[in-house]
Amino acid sequence: MDLTTVELDRTLRERGYRATVPRRAVWQALVEAQGHVTVEELAELLVDDVDQASIYRALALFEELGLARMSRLGDSDASRWEPAHPDEHFHLVCTDCGRIDHHVGSLVADISQHLDRDHGFEVQRVELVVDGRCQRCRG
Amino acid sequence: MDLTTVELDRTLRERGYRATVPRRAVWQALVEAQGHVTVEELAELLVDDVDQASIYRALALFEELGLARMSRLGDSDASRWEPAHPDEHFHLVCTDCGRIDHHVGSLVADISQHLDRDHGFEVQRVELVVDGRCQRCRG
DNA sequence: TTGGGTGCAAACTCTTTGCAGCGTT
DNA sequence: AACGCTGCAAAGAGTTTGCACCCAA
Numbered sequence: 001m002d003l004t005t006v007e008l009d010r011t012l013r014e015r016g017y018r019a020t021v022p023r024r025a026v027w028q029a030l031v032e033a034q035g036h037v038t039v040e041e042l043a044e045l046l047v048d049d050v051d052q053a054s055i056y057r058a059l060a061l062f063e064e065l066g067l068a069r070m071s072r073l074g075d076s077d078a079s080r081w082e083p084a085h086p087d088e089h090f091h092l093v094c095t096d097c098g099r100i101d102h103h104v105g106s107l108v109a110d111i112s113q114h115l116d117r118d119h120g121f122e123v124q125r126v127e128l129v130v131d132g133r134c135q136r137c138r139g
Numbered sequence: 140m141d142l143t144t145v146e147l148d149r150t151l152r153e154r155g156y157r158a159t160v161p162r163r164a165v166w167q168a169l170v171e172a173q174g175h176v177t178v179e180e181l182a183e184l185l186v187d188d189v190d191q192a193s194i195y196r197a198l199a200l201f202e203e204l205g206l207a208r209m210s211r212l213g214d215s216d217a218s219r220w221e222p223a224h225p226d227e228h229f230h231l232v233c234t235d236c237g238r239i240d241h242h243v244g245s246l247v248a249d250i251s252q253h254l255d256r257d258h259g260f261e262v263q264r265v266e267l268v269v270d271g272r273c274q275r276c277r278g
Numbered sequence: 279t280t281g282g283g284t285g286c287a288a289a290c291t292c293t294t295t296g297c298a299g300c301g302t303t
Numbered sequence: 304a305a306c307g308c309t310g311c312a313a314a315g316a317g318t319t320t321g322c323a324c325c326c327a328a
Contacts, residue, residue, distance in 0.1 A: 279328100280327100281326105281328100283324105283325085283326080284323105284324085285322105285325100286322095287320100287321095288319105288320085289320075290319070290320090291316100291317090291318080294315070296313085296314095297311095297312095299308105299309085299310090301308080301309090302306095303305090303306095
C-alpha cells in the first residue's frame with residue numbers, strides 16, 4: 001500500500017510540486033524504515049545525504065499531501081514520522097523496550113463517528129497513544 | 140476536587156519534599172487557569188514572579204506526585220499542563236478557535252481494560268487527542 | 279529559461295542544567 | 304544548622320528560516 005517512488009512523483013506533480021532527488025530519497029527511507037522514525041534516524045538511513053532542513057521540509061510537504069503523518073510518541077522530544085496508513089489504528093508504546101506497535105481496529109473510527117453524530121464535532125484527526133508495558137516485557 | 144494549597148503542602152511533605160512559596164504559587168496558578176496552560180501562560184498568571192526553570196521543576200514534581208498531567212495539544216510546540224483529573228477523559232481540540240475541551244466517558248477505561256485483558260499490555264497512560272472543528276465553529 | 283527547491287548557517291523556541299546563595303525543616 | 308530549592312545564566316535539543324546557488328519543468 002505504500003506509494004512507490006513513481007507514485008510519489010506523480011502525486012507531487014499533480015499538486016504542482018517538483019519531483020526532486022532529495023524528496024524521493026526521504027520518501028524511500030521513510031517507507032523502508034517501517035514507520036515511527038525521527039528526523040535524525042531518517043537522516044542516517046538515507047543513502048545519499050540530504051540536509052536536515054530539507055528532510056523537515058520534505059516531511060512537512062508529505063504531511064500536507066496526506067502521504068505522511070507525524071506523532072509525538074514515547075518520552076522523546078523528537079517528532080516521529082510514518083507513511084500515512086489507510087487503516088485506522090493507534091499506537092502502543094512500551095515504556096520498557098521502547099517498541100512501538102500499531103493497534104488496528106474500529107476504535108478510532110467509532111470515536112470519530114460518535115463525536116460527529118452526538119456532539120457536532122467535526123473530527124479531522126484522532127491521535128491515540130497508549131504508554132505501558134508490552135506482553136514481552138511483563139515477563 | 141482540586142487540591143487546596145494546604146493539601147498540596149501536606150502531599151509534598153508526606154513524600155519528603157518541601158512546601159515552598161514558588162511551588163504553592165505554581166499550583167495555585169495551575170488550578171485557577173482551569174487547565175491546559177503552557178509554562179509561558181502560567182508564568183503570566185503568577186502574581187509573584189517565579190523563574191521559568193522553577194516552574195518547569197515544580198510541574199515535573201507535581202506530575203511525579205500524580206497531581207498534574209502534561210499533554211502535547213494543538214499545533215503549538217509547548218507542553219500544556221492541567222491538574223490531574225480523577226475522571227477518565229480525553230481532549231477535543233478545535234483547530235479554528237483553539238478551544239480545548241474535556242470529553243468525559245468510559246472510553247479510556249474501556250481501552251485500558253481491552254488492551255490489558257486481550258493483549259497482555261499493561262496500560263500506564265492513555266493519551267487521546269482529537270483535533271477538529273467544534274460545533275460552534277462549524278456554524 | 280525560470281522560479282521552486284536545496285544546502286548551509288544562523289536563529290528561534292522550548293526545556294534542562296550548573297551553581298552559588300537562600301529559606302524550609 | 305543542614306541541605307533542598309531557587310534564581311540566574313548558559314547550554315542543549317529539536318525545528319525553522321534567510322539566502323545564494325542549483326536543477327526540474
